[in-house]
Amino acid sequence: MNLSDNFPIEFYDALVIGAGGAGMRCALKLTEQGHKVAMVSKVFPTRSHTVAAQGGINAALGNVTPDQWQWHMYDTIKGSDYLGDQDAIEFMCQEAAEIVRELEHFGVPFSRLESGKIYQRAFGGQSQNYGEEQAHRTCAAADRTGHAILHSLYQQNIRLGTTIYDEYYALDLLKTINGEIGGVLVMNIHDGAYKILQSSHTLLATGGAGQVFRNNTNASINTGDGLGMVLRAGLPLQDMEFWQFHPTGVAGKGMLISEAVRGEGGKLRNALGEAFMEKYAPHVKDLASRDVVSRAIAIEVKEGRGCGANKDYVLLDISHIPEEVITERLPGIRDISQTFLGIDPIKEPIPVFPTCHYMMGGIPTNIQGQVVSPDDLGEQKVVKGLYAIGECACVSVHGANRLGGNSLLDIIVFGRKAALTISEALHSHKPNRSNTDLNLQSIRQRLQRWQKRSETSAETSAQIDSVIQIKKSLQQIMDRGCGVFRDHQTMQQAFNDLQGIQLRLDNVCLTDFNDVFNLERLAGLELENLVAIAFATVTSALARTESRGAHSRVDFAERDDQAWLKHTLYFQEAHRLVYKAVNLHPKHHVAFEPKPRVY
Amino acid sequence: MQFIISRYNPQIDKIPYDQTFELDNTQISTDSMLLDALHLLREQDPSLAYRSSCQEGVCGSDGMNVNGRNRLSCITPLSDLPQKIVIKPMPGLPIIKDLIIDMELFYQQYQGVDPFLQSEPLDLQHEHLQSPEDRAKLDGSYECILCGCCTTSCPSFWWNPDQFAGPAALLAAHRFVIDSRDIQHVDRLKNLDSPTQIFRCRHIQNCTDACPKGLNPSRAIQELKSIMVKEI
Numbered sequence: 001m002n003l004s005d006n007f008p009i010e011f012y013d014a015l016v017i018g019a020g021g022a023g024m025r026c027a028l029k030l031t032e033q034g035h036k037v038a039m040v041s042k043v044f045p046t047r048s049h050t051v052a053a054q055g056g057i058n059a060a061l062g063n064v065t066p067d068q069w070q071w072h073m074y075d076t077i078k079g080s081d082y083l084g085d086q087d088a089i090e091f092m093c094q095e096a097a098e099i100v101r102e103l104e105h106f107g108v109p110f111s112r113l114e115s116g117k118i119y120q121r122a123f124g125g126q127s128q129n130y131g132e133e134q135a136h137r138t139c140a141a142a143d144r145t146g147h148a149i150l151h152s153l154y155q156q157n158i159r160l161g162t163t164i165y166d167e168y169y170a171l172d173l174l175k176t177i178n179g180e181i182g183g184v185l186v187m188n189i190h191d192g193a194y195k196i197l198q199s200s201h202t203l204l205a206t207g208g209a210g211q212v213f214r215n216n217t218n219a220s221i222n223t224g225d226g227l228g229m230v231l232r233a234g235l236p237l238q239d240m241e242f243w244q245f246h247p248t249g250v251a252g253k254g255m256l257i258s259e260a261v262r263g264e265g266g267k268l269r270n271a272l273g274e275a276f277m278e279k280y281a282p283h284v285k286d287l288a289s290r291d292v293v294s295r296a297i298a299i300e301v302k303e304g305r306g307c308g309a310n311k312d313y314v315l316l317d318i319s320h321i322p323e324e325v326i327t328e329r330l331p332g333i334r335d336i337s338q339t340f341l342g343i344d345p346i347k348e349p350i351p352v353f354p355t356c357h358y359m360m361g362g363i364p365t366n367i368q369g370q371v372v373s374p375d376d377l378g379e380q381k382v383v384k385g386l387y388a389i390g391e392c393a394c395v396s397v398h399g400a401n402r403l404g405g406n407s408l409l410d411i412i413v414f415g416r417k418a419a420l421t422i423s424e425a426l427h428s429h430k431p432n433r434s435n436t437d438l439n440l441q442s443i444r445q446r447l448q449r450w451q452k453r454s455e456t457s458a459e460t461s462a463q464i465d466s467v468i469q470i471k472k473s474l475q476q477i478m479d480r481g482c483g484v485f486r487d488h489q490t491m492q493q494a495f496n497d498l499q500g501i502q503l504r505l506d507n508v509c510l511t512d513f514n515d516v517f518n519l520e521r522l523a524g525l526e527l528e529n530l531v532a533i534a535f536a537t538v539t540s541a542l543a544r545t546e547s548r549g550a551h552s553r554v555d556f557a558e559r560d561d562q563a564w565l566k567h568t569l570y571f572q573e574a575h576r577l578v579y580k581a582v583n584l585h586p587k588h589h590v591a592f593e594p595k596p597r598v599y
Numbered sequence: 600m601q602f603i604i605s606r607y608n609p610q611i612d613k614i615p616y617d618q619t620f621e622l623d624n625t626q627i628s629t630d631s632m633l634l635d636a637l638h639l640l641r642e643q644d645p646s647l648a649y650r651s652s653c654q655e656g657v658c659g660s661d662g663m664n665v666n667g668r669n670r671l672s673c674i675t676p677l678s679d680l681p682q683k684i685v686i687k688p689m690p691g692l693p694i695i696k697d698l699i700i701d702m703e704l705f706y707q708q709y710q711g712v713d714p715f716l717q718s719e720p721l722d723l724q725h726e727h728l729q730s731p732e733d734r735a736k737l738d739g740s741y742e743c744i745l746c747g748c749c750t751t752s753c754p755s756f757w758w759n760p761d762q763f764a765g766p767a768a769l770l771a772a773h774r775f776v777i778d779s780r781d782i783q784h785v786d787r788l789k790n791l792d793s794p795t796q797i798f799r800c801r802h803i804q805n806c807t808d809a810c811p812k813g814l815n816p817s818r819a820i821q822e823l824k825s826i827m828v829k830e831i
Contacts, residue, residue: 043660046658047650047652047659047660051744069753097723098723101723101725101726102723104725104727105723108715108780111734112729112731116729116731118726150717152716155714155716158715219654219658220650220651220653220654255655332657336655340673341630466642466645468642469642511645512645515610516609516695516696517643517695517696517697519609520645520646521661
């Protein structure tokens with residue numbers, strides 16, 4: 001298509017960008033409410049990365065051990081290292097039980113107890129009675145809970161006939177002349193054709209961005225597209241220094257080995273055979289919070305107690321668990337171990353090492369799912385027409401460290417809530433389906449930039465830079481500069497290196513200019529998002545001179561509530577940072593004051 | 600290592616053709632998967648098109664025909680394959696580009712079996728109970744990842760892709776017919792009771808052979824036939 005042409009336009013009551021668990025729960029509710037909604041996804045919905053979630057979804061059902069949503073709330077706040085917003089966490093934990101029963105009614109094949117009720121397993125950082133005995137709170141469908149939920153949600157969307165644009169890539173948010181968000185520009189990956197989807201309500205549910213790190217559990221599609229769009233629209237990202245390193249990725253490869261393995265009784269051991277978590281978390285041992293366990297593994301390896309020829313991993317041992325428990329509750333984990341390691345965990349322990357798993361930060365929103373940004377006076381104002389939910393959003397229910405089992409909960413709770421917010425707005429204001437002028441200048445420039453052709457001849461083209469090579473360099477820089485342990489020097493080096501990456505990105509040319517499934521161009525557009533996110537991460541992390549949750553600094557080893565009990569907001573322009581207060585005012589429960597965090 | 604990969608760019612080519620790629624053995628380690636090799640080949644030729652996402656066999660994006668058999672590239676060890684590897688798009692559906700096929704018909708057939716739970720009206724205050732024994736019946740059916748490896752290896756589907764649901768869709772139908780929480784199983788069975796539907800399956804068992812998740816659609820279809828005989 002000629003870029004000077006007018007793009008075709010379609011009008012919708014609401015747009016949902018992303019078809020993972022969050023997007024599909026939201027679209028389902030909007031369709032059910034009778035709105036004309038379009039769900040846009042760069043992959044077919046069931047390919048979304050929710051499908052890879054294993055362990056389960058938290059809700060205080062109390063099917064196995066006594067439970068209350070208030071205990072879940074406490075555990076989540078403590079797990080967040082007190083950076084989570086307490087009003088949002090309270091809301092999520094209150095909603096959880098109904099949300100899980102609703103999923104069950106949608107057809108999710110949860111594992112069952114003898115009573116016929118939903119099976120619940122133990123997971124890290126979860127307790128009864130505000131920090132006492134271990135709670136069994138994580139509702140599971142074997143170790144394929146994400147798959148079970150994602151497919152059931154897709155099936156329900158089939159039932160209601162939701163309009164889905166699959167294999168369409170959302171490029172950028174489009175603003176009206178008033179500066180409100182008025183839709184998105186999308187590209188059909190099948191033929192490279194662009195189209196404007198116009199709506200007064202655009203919701204981002206584009207998931208995580210684990211591809212900024214080399215060692216990660218994330219799918220290759222997790223490139224933070226919604227975050228890039230928000231930054232380019234001049235809006236901030238929140239708490240981007242906080243990335244969760246999952247303690248048990250397959251060593252050297254990164255595939256996720258679910259926390260469910262430790263929930264079912266698995267133990268971490270070092271080269272001496274010691275169950276070393278007893279040292280780091282005497283009370284709950286292997287079921288401490290993920291940040292705590294990841295640091296423990298990193299320390300064991302650093303101090304020379306790692307396993308293998310290079311002493312660079314530890315072992316996850318489940319050989320003491322009865323075989324029938326493994327085949328019934330952990331079949332997927334056994335499958336992954338056999339496929340990628342040639343190991344049957346019934347007989348041999350699994351080599352594991354921390355690997356980047358989850359982004360606690362994201363697009364700042366309120367509990368209604370509306371995106372918020374500070375005005376000139378620092379007051380948080382709703383961005384008209386824009387919503388965000390799930391991993392791409394930061395509401396913030398995970399603060400500085402997410403508890404296992406809370407991400408599936410987050411996406412479903414706020415998927416439904418944001419749909420209700422949009423639905424209410426649509427009922428009180430008739431949707432505008434007339435053609436409003438949208439500003440297309442910057443997106444045209446961006447598209448033009450990817451038309452740039454190399455001046456080097458074809459024979460030497462193997463020597464020149466490529467999108468793939470830049471992405472590899474970026475991932476190396478982030479692994480080195482912003483891993484489990486951080487300090488000023490390595491992060492400053494990463495920041496300097498990122499400027500080199502930006503330069504290479506600005507100059508790189510494509511070699512493929514075809515329109516049908518041009519995956520090189522797609523990778524280029526995704527790389528722009530990844531680089532923007534890397535800058536947000538390093539800038540935010542450099543400034544935070546304390547250790548909190550997953551942000552662990554060697555040079556500032558303690559948490560500093562006096563100076564840093566606040567959220568970071570990063571703006572792309574001049575890498576500007578501002579801060580906002582943590583919400584310590586839940587509506588129904590008394591607030592939880594920050595305390596030292598021990599497990 | 601040599602790879603012979605079917606190429607097709609609809610903007611240039613009239614028909615698909617084979618292109619030979621070479622990978623230096625030093626680039627491959629003993630535990631490399633076929634997808635790792637494809638990523639390296641894409642560095643040689645960025646226009647090489649195939650779908651992939653999770654890289655661990657759960658998203659179902661990267662079904663392709665490898666030495667005559669449908670497989671997921673991300674969980675196919677290179678060490679399992681001969682020195683010369685022939686990769687084609689999965690058969691039976693239109694090719695969009697290189698190894699990427701148009702799966703629309705496959706998805707339509709899936710949607711056509713009403714693959715969603717239909718239960719009595721439920722109250723959100725209560726769980727919809729199911730015994731562990733009834734839940735265990737779903738094992739082997741619910742894990743399908745819709746990769747299409749089975750359906751695109753089925754001769755009955757090749758012959759009537761617009762009429763015959765194919766093994767993946769019938770596996771989904773089976774999953775709901777046997778779910779103790781579903782109340783529509785008689786209607787579901789009636790909809791499948793036709794010469795172009797369930798009885799189009801001749802139990803050739805290519806589907807079961809192809810399934811990268813170790814599921815057995817052929818047996819599920821057999822079970823549907825036997826339930827049908829008993830119940831309608």
